[in-house]
Amino acid sequence: MKPVLLAGETFHVMSFAAKGYEVGASARYTNGAERYICGLGKQGIEVVQIGGDRCESEFPMTMDGLAAYSTVVLSDVGALSLLYTPQTRVGRRSVNRLELLRAWVEKGGALMMAGGYCSFQGIDGLALFHGTAIEECLPIVCFPGPDGVESPEGLDPVVDEAGHPILAGLVSPIPYILGMNRVTARRDADTRTLIHCDGRGGQMPLLSVREYGAGRSLAWMTDIGPHWLSTDFMLWSGYDLLMANMIRWLTREI
Template identity: 85%
Template structure:
């Protein structure tokens, strides 16, 4: 299998500390995908990660560039981080990478979007994937406003399709999650929801899949690591297998 391209999951945190008139600042860089990358590596799947701050200059801009990867995973990276290019910042035409991704999937590519504060529409509505070409090829539709749901009480995943190969071999039950993006499952014959969570809004898709043209797309509407994934989840014996099976299904290996 060719490497998986993971876009996103990095962030900087800047803090200020005031001690009377003296104010100091500090900054740290974090990668929220460390557990995910380890889980895929345990199943022999190589991940090439492009942090959100690098997507503008490094995310592929051609079909050939995308085809170097077996699948693309967008996780906690907003639409603008992919739409901006060095050329557009200089006022010149450039490629629309969201349309490029849709065409790539239609022609046989594999696309996954994982949840987070900057996925789907996002916690403040800033991810802005609603109405884009990427949304068009996903198995779900984005709501128009902020879609982040915090659930400190925990949400228990419910399996809808027990016989699907993505869920094969998992130890049950699936541990609880602490939040997710609220999305609407498409009512298409090519779309299936495998797992959902229940909340005030009814049943919310957690894991949905779609056959789109010659390719496949998948959404996992919670984090691939903390904090929306509980510690019980990231330490669960089925974590590595579930994450690997998502990629294997996308790439038609199961």
């Protein structure tokens, strides 16, 4: 299998400490995908990561560039990080990478979006994937406003299609999560919701899949790492297999 391209999951935290008139600043860099990359590695799947801060200059801008990867995973990276390009910055026409990804999937590519504060429409509505070409090929429709659902009491995943290949071999029950993005599953013959959570007055899709043209797409509406994935989920014996099976289904290996 070709490597998986993971875009996003990195962030910088800036902080200031004031001690009277003396103010000090510090910064730290965090990669929220370390557990995910390790888990896929244990399943024999290589991951190439481009942090959100590097997407503008490094994310592929051609079909040939995308062809180097088996799957593209967008996780906690907003639409603007993909739409801006070096050419955009100097006032020149460039490629729309959201449309490029949609066309790539339609021609046989594999796309996954994982949840987070900057996924789908985003917890503050800043991810901005609603109404884009990415949304067009996903198995869900983004909520038009802020979509983050924080659930400190925990949300228990409910399996709808236990016989689906992605869920094969998993030890149940699936551990609780602490939050997710609120979306609407598409209601067509090419879309299936495999797992949901009950809350906010109804069923919220947690894992949905779709056949799109000659390709496939998948939406996982919670994190691939902390904090929306609970400690119990991160330590769950089924974590590695579930994440790997998502990629294997997308690439038609299961």
